[in-house]
Amino acid sequence: MKKLFALVLAFALLCTASSALALTVGFTQVGQESDWRTANTDDVCSAIKEAGWELIYDDAQQKQENQVKAVRNFITQGVDYIVFTAVVTTGWDEVLQEVVDEGIPLVLIDRFPETNFPDDSWYTTYFGGDFPEEGARAGRWILNYMASVGHEGDINIVRLQGTTGADAQVGRTKGFDSVVAANPSMKIIFDQTGNFTRAEGQAVMEAALKAVGAENIDVLWAENDDMALGAIEAIKAAGLVPGKDIIIVGCDAVKAAFEAIVAGDMNCTVECTPLMGDRVVEVITGLEAGQTFEKTVHPVEYVYDTNGGIAYDDAGNVTLKAADHLAERLY
Ligand code: AHR
Numbered sequence: 568m569k570k571l572f573a574l575v576l577a578f579a580l581l582c583t584a585s586s587a588l589a590l591t592v593g594f595t596q597v598g599q600e601s602d603w604r605t606a607n608t609d610d611v612c613s614a615i616k617e618a619g620w621e622l623i624y625d626d627a628q629q630k631q632e633n634q635v636k637a638v639r640n641f642i643t644q645g646v647d648y649i650v651f652t653a654v655v656t657t658g659w660d661e662v663l664q665e666v667v668d669e670g671i672p673l674v675l676i677d678r679f680p681e682t683n684f685p686d687d688s689w690y691t692t693y694f695g696g697d698f699p700e701e702g703a704r705a706g707r708w709i710l711n712y713m714a715s716v717g718h719e720g721d722i723n724i725v726r727l728q729g730t731t732g733a734d735a736q737v738g739r740t741k742g743f744d745s746v747v748a749a750n751p752s753m754k755i756i757f758d759q760t761g762n763f764t765r766a767e768g769q770a771v772m773e774a775a776l777k778a779v780g781a782e783n784i785d786v787l788w789a790e791n792d793d794m795a796l797g798a799i800e801a802i803k804a805a806g807l808v809p810g811k812d813i814i815i816v817g818c819d820a821v822k823a824a825f826e827a828i829v830a831g832d833m834n835c836t837v838e839c840t841p842l843m844g845d846r847v848v849e850v851i852t853g854l855e856a857g858q859t860f861e862k863t864v865h866p867v868e869y870v871y872d873t874n875g876g877i878a879y880d881d882a883g884n885v886t887l888k889a890a891d892h893l894a895e896r897l898y
Contacts, residue, residue: 597634598628675695691850790818843866
């Protein structure tokens with residue numbers, strides 16, 4: 568009797584294990600442009616593998632046509648789920664309709680694609696940063712910080728935007744612009760894309776320093792930390808002191824930004840977490856069990872700066888001191 572029980576138990580365990588292994592998940596990533604992206608890739612890929620599922624990963628190298636190709640390959644390979652983040656917001660209707668027609672559940676993370684579908688049944692759920700709020704947080708921080716150090720008159724700002732047309736660029740630009748529109752002392756005096764990369768952040772900052780003159784710039788707002796870190800190099804090369812002569816604000820809250828803040832080179836970073844793997848696994852596991860999910864979920868995020876205590880949102884939250892959180896930042 569005991570033997571029979573052991574056999575049944577072993578069989579049940581085998582079935583559970585093989586049904587977990589039976590899932591195949593396609594993940595199309597936009598590229599490897601930043602520290603944030605590397606962390607996001609690592610986190611999502613390892614979570615899928617740790618769940619015991621087969622992962623088919625594709626790096627689109629910033630090209631929409633590569634992502635379209637990857638999605639079609641996932642369909643041909645008969646994946647069970649597609650994890651999708653859109654390099655740019657528009658131009659997805661045709662390929663996503665093909666996914667819907669095949670009945671493959673779409674799990675959206677990070678950058679949301681705009682579509683013309685009549686309702687939202689084409690995707691299961693979206694998990695990613697509230698980009699307009701992130702941009703607005705940067706704007707409010709600049710306003711409150713400059714007031715706290717007694718700055719009077721206009722605040723002249725250089726803005727480095729992310730990849731044109733990416734959800735993160737569109738949202739952060741819109742959110743920041745809304746704060747500027749409500750506060751006429753904030754002037755954007757140079758505004759260009761740096762494509763979310765360190766190299767372009769440096770090159771575009773060099774151009775900005777030449778175009779408007781270093782003495783006329785109060786603040787650099789870079790829509791990600793990599794561009795801010797590149798710009799810091801350009802500012803140093805121009806003989807200026809980043810963090811003092813020009814106040815530097817980035818976005819993402821990656822470890823390198825925490826280190827730059829602690830070193831005094833940077834002043835603030837608005838958090839956008841790349842850690843999405845656990846949510847992907849939670850969603851797929853839940854969907855397998857017949858669960859449904861809220862259509863949009865934003866992670867809880869903070870803002871970090873040199874000393875802490877600066878208000879950055881309408882709810883009265885204040886910044887955390889970067890130095891206190893450096894050790895726990897793993898990416
Ligand atoms: O979509 C998220 C953004 O894309 C991150 O801010 C940036 O670093 C990345 O490249």
